[in-house]
Amino acid sequence: MQILGMIDCLLALSAVEIRACYSFLRRITRQLELDSIDRRILAVLQKTGRISNAELSEVANLSASACHRRVQRLEKDGYIRDYVALLDIRKMGLPTTVFVEITLSGQANEVLDAFERAVARIPDVLECHLMAGTADYLLKVVARDTDDFARIHRRYLATLPGVAQMQSSFALRTVRQTTALPVS
Numbered sequence: 001m002q003i004l005g006m007i008d009c010l011l012a013l014s015a016v017e018i019r020a021c022y023s024f025l026r027r028i029t030r031q032l033e034l035d036s037i038d039r040r041i042l043a044v045l046q047k048t049g050r051i052s053n054a055e056l057s058e059v060a061n062l063s064a065s066a067c068h069r070r071v072q073r074l075e076k077d078g079y080i081r082d083y084v085a086l087l088d089i090r091k092m093g094l095p096t097t098v099f100v101e102i103t104l105s106g107q108a109n110e111v112l113d114a115f116e117r118a119v120a121r122i123p124d125v126l127e128c129h130l131m132a133g134t135a136d137y138l139l140k141v142v143a144r145d146t147d148d149f150a151r152i153h154r155r156y157l158a159t160l161p162g163v164a165q166m167q168s169s170f171a172l173r174t175v176r177q178t179t180a181l182p183v184s
Contacts, residue, residue, distance in 0.1 A: 034079075037062065039183045041070055042079060046180040049083050086179065094142040097171040098149050100157065101135035105164040114161040122156045135167070146170075 034042075041060050044051060051059075057067035074080045089095060104111055112130075119128050119139065127140040141157075143149040149168070157166060 034183075038070060038074060038079075041067070042074065042183045043180070045071070045080065046183070089142065093144055096143040096145055096149060097174065098141045098143060099169045099171065100139040100141055101131075101167045101169075102137040102139065102160070102163055103134070103165040104136045104162045106162065107136075111162040115163070118160050122152075124152045124156070 037060050041056065044056060044059050053064055053068050053071070056071070057064045060067050060070070062070070071080070089097075102115075104115060115137070116128070119125055119137070122141075124141050124143060125139050126142055127138075129138045130136065131138050139157075141149065141152060143152055149170075153168070157163075
């Protein structure tokens with residue numbers, strides 16, 4: 001029954017809509033077709049983003065031009081979102097990491113949207129996650145020390161809209177930290 005409905009829907013599409021659907025399906029299919037070489041390239045680039053194409057092509061066992069084309073395709077298909085420099089948190093003078101659990105006063109879209117817009121403007125918040133569980137949001141905040149966190153709390157966190165409850169936990173030590181996703 002569902003297949004017949006899908007066929008009826010497809011028959012009702014114009015040629016432009018069919019081409020758009022075909023293009024979309026090709027992009028999705030291509031995204032599902034990461035082979036072992038693509039995965040090797042992604043694994044290396046995640047750990048050594050400044051590697052030269054010549055060095056990367058050796059690791060991937062490809063010619064330099066073939067490697068470059070693959071990297072371009074991975075960028076175009078959105079697997080590689082950006083290239084960044086990862087700064088040393090201690091050398092930047094921000095060794096204190098605080099995780100802040102926030103519970104909002106309500107779950108209406110307006111409350112969530114207002115909170116998310118406001119938190120996006122706080123420079124000390126590295127991450128903000130909408131959560132399932134006891135807290136609505138989990139923030140990762142960096143600070144110079146506890147006094148600096150108190151400043152961040154007073155200036156920014158305490159003024160966030162819709163907050164009913166807030167609980168902060170200071171990280172004593174970072175045991176594992178990576179930006180590299182598993183690509184196997």
